[in-house]
Amino acid sequence: MRLPRRGWPPPLLLPFLLLLGPARPFKLNVPKVLLPFSRALHVPFVLEAEGGCTCIYSHILVTGHLLRCDIIVDMINNIEIISRTREIYVEDSPLELTVRALDVEGNTFSSLSGMTFEWSIAKDDDMEGLELSSKIRILKYSEAEYSPPDYIVEMEQAEKQGDRILVSGIKTGAAIIKVRIQEPTYKKVAAALVRLLVLENIFLIPSYDIYLLVGAYIKYQVAKIVQGKITGKFFF
Template sequence: MRLPAPRLGRVTPLLFPLLLLLGSARPFKLNVPKVLLPFSRERHVPFVLEAEGGCYSWYSTRHDTVTIEPIYENGTTCSQKALLSTQSTQATKLSSVVIAEELVTGHLLRCDIIVDTINSIEIISRTREIYVEDSPLELTVRALDIEGNTFSSLSGMTFEWSIAKDDDMENPFLPVKALFGLFRILKYSEAEYSPPDYIVEMERAEKQGDKILVSGIKTGAAIIKVRIQEATYKKVAAALVRLLVLENIFLIPSYDVYLLVGAYIKYKVAKIVQGKITGLTYLCPLGG
């Protein structure tokens, strides 16, 4: 496919020294070579392209698939970032090419953009165990196409997170309401952590995105479940992850101790709650 000739933006004489400096300081680079974005009838899913080595003009070969808008920072007319937005109205695989042209040298950088439907979702977690009243755990949705490729962004898409019963629970007849006593799904605005800007906006609108925080209230196990809250994806199965809440209990001293015959040492049992050591209990002396 022959690409149309790019249109150069207007460059003022005062900008040339800056452009030359940027061009000579770093090589020409894009942050990613390919981007896979999900089709959505309710949201134009965005993605930010970033270029190095100069100031750029941007264009897309298919505006019906994806549009691109330059980002100007710090009041300059120099663009090193651009905002991609999906525009496809068809639930089928489409592609486009985005070209970034450096304004002084004419150097071209290329990024392939693919828009496709989500086939399945998973929950990404750093651990399956959390402690009572300790730091919350962040859970993130990963979406895959029919070939198992991971989507580059789910920014702004609405999800529904919930708590479900664990089949291995000691009391399988425990009502679902009781499970909310084990876990709490937090908003980022309720915790001391900084989410992406789109999550902040979604929380203000009382919506849930592809990231949440979960904290443990008391010991036990349950299933955290998430599904896409969009009619297009009603047949996509929910993703599940089993989490276990434990007491953060440890011994003091917590290191290996070697004793002579006839010697003894006193141990303490303690637990950490909200970052503080509480519940100190002395054990019977242990001798060697």
């Protein structure tokens, strides 16, 4: 285990689990774990044993195999918001946003479980005069048909926000989502921002290529989809 650099406060005890299954596992699922330093809580990470191993961490008496995983504790240098897309549709399924934390060398932390974050809708300079919540809103997992990790469920029950949230589009336009670490230890770590576009989910009918003779014409329909259902058609 590598402890924080000289001058940093000593870390709290780090809870991590080594799961040994019945199928004679000889390898850990990760060779190295990077966990954030925290004064307020323990950030857990689960180690699972698999087949084959080259490092030393735990001695299995029955087989004689040795397992190892380096546990590194370091300070968070900056955070980012990870999203599978930057575009969401009005009244469509929510989009999940997650936090990725990195150390000063750019390494990604293995877990942020249980750490408290503050998510908010930030002001967009290009959309002055509009209410911050007019385009997008932040949802709890309990408000949507999603199954988050257990620690997120516990945090929501305690009225806290974790390293992941859901957002839903209300009206077309642009919105900025902002997140920062709430723990005082990281008050100097800059907040992360992501700009999302909220669009109408519309399409043409027919939506395939059309080949016409000279002088022929065809009427198109514009349809709108809301929550997987076609809600309206317009001719032109």
